[in-house]
Amino acid sequence: GQNIDQPTEMTATEGAIVQINCTYQTSGFNGLFWYQQHAGEAPTFLSYNVLDGLEEKGRFSSFLSRSKGYSYLLLKELQMKDSASYLCAVRSTGTASKLTFGTGTRLQVTL
Amino acid sequence: DAGVTQSPTHLIKTRGQHVTLRCSPISGHKSVSWYQQVLGQGPQFIFQYYEKEERGRGNFPDRFSARQFPNYSSELNVNALLLGDSALYLCASSFSVEQYFGPGTRLTVT
Numbered sequence: 001g002q003n004i005d006q007p008t009e010m011t012a013t014e015g016a017i018v019q020i021n022c023t024y025q026t027s028g029f030n031g032l033f034w035y036q037q038h039a040g041e042a043p044t045f046l047s048y049n050v051l052d053g054l055e056e057k058g059r060f061s062s063f064l065s066r067s068k069g070y071s072y073l074l075l076k077e078l079q080m081k082d083s084a085s086y087l088c089a090v091r092s093t094g095t096a097s098k099l100t101f102g103t104g105t106r107l108q109v110t111l
Numbered sequence: 112d113a114g115v116t117q118s119p120t121h122l123i124k125t126r127g128q129h130v131t132l133r134c135s136p137i138s139g140h141k142s143v144s145w146y147q148q149v150l151g152q153g154p155q156f157i158f159q160y161y162e163k164e165e166r167g168r169g170n171f172p173d174r175f176s177a178r179q180f181p182n183y184s185s186e187l188n189v190n191a192l193l194l195g196d197s198a199l200y201l202c203a204s205s206f207s208v209e210q211y212f213g214p215g216t217r218l219t220v221t
Contacts (some may be wrong), residue, residue, distance in 0.1 A: 004153075031208065042201060042212040043154065087153050094154060096206060098167050101153030 002026040004102035006088050011108045012078055020073045020086050020105045030095030034062050036089040038105065043087055046073065064106045075107075083109045113137070115204050115213035123219045124192050132216045134188045136204030142166075143185040144210060145177055146201040154201055160185055192220045 003025045013019040031050040035043035045054055049071060050065035054091070061074040075082055085104040092098050116135045124130050136143050142161045146154035156169040159181035179185045183204075191194055197220045203210040 013140075033210075035212075042214050045209055045211065054216075080140060089153070094167070097159060097210065098156045098169070099143065099144075099146075099154075099210060100156065101146075103151070103153050 002090055002092065002100040004088055004090060004100060006086075006102040006105045008103065009106045010106070011032055011110060013073075013111055014078055014080060016078050017065075017076050018078060018107065019075065020075070020088075020107070022071045022073070022102060024069050024071070024088070024090050024102075026069070026090050026092065026100075029066060029090060030093045031091040032062075032064055032071050033089040033091065033099065034060075035089060037085045039084075039088055045085075052081075057089035078109050080109050080111075083107060115202055115211055117200075118178040118200050118214050119216060121137060121217045121219075123221060125221055126192055127192060128192050129188065129190045130170075130192060130218060132189075132200050132202075132218070134185045134187070134202030134204075136183050136202075137211055138202035140206045140211075141183055141196055142205045143179055143183065144203045144205070145185070146203065146212075147171075147186045148199040148215070150198075157187070166190070167191070189218075194220050196220050 006022045034046040035042040047062035088102040089099040145157040148154040155203040156175040159167040163211045174190045199215045202213045
């Protein structure tokens with residue numbers, strides 16, 4: 001089975017940097033995804049890590065350590081529109097491209 | 112290009128009824144997955160189909176079934192609806208690794 005943990009809520013100030021952590025335990029690992037989900041909307045893809053290290057994409061970066069079962073999403077230069085839920089998801093090995101999601105971290109960006 | 116589309120957007124059903132939800136993947140995507148998202152939780156995997164064959168099934172009862180058509184669109188069927196089936200049902204299509212989600216169908220069971 002798989003277990004994914006991430007903080008329930010976080011608050012940060014506009015213009016600041018925030019790091020959202022995700023730890024996972026899995027019987028078969030084939031990549032880790034981060035999605036952003038605004039209230040009432042579908043998740044949108046942010047990043048994908050399958051090898052250890054940092055992936056940078058504009059204001060967003062994601063890090064993976066497979067040996068530690070750990071990832072983080074780093075958001076820089078926060079904007080009000082970044083207020084959303086951030087979902088960590090692990091892709092399992094096997095024929096199905098099944099994603100197992102954490103419960104999500106609700107980020108509130110304040111002035 | 113159009114993204115993943117789902118219909119209907121919203122649906123209200125009564126306990127015991129059945130429901131059919133529909134999904135059209137992004138053009139060229141042959142894989143479709145279905146997820147259930149209860150309020151305040153992350154999406155939970157229900158099914159994956161690839162080239163009209165079931166590739167994976169999550170921990171859901173047999174009341175849940177799905178199929179994929181030759182044009183790669185898909186239907187999710189739920190029989191004998193329970194109050195607990197109220198959720199956002201998401202469809203995701205993929206070509207390789209990344210999954211693209213549709214807007215979802217909000218199902219309310221009363």
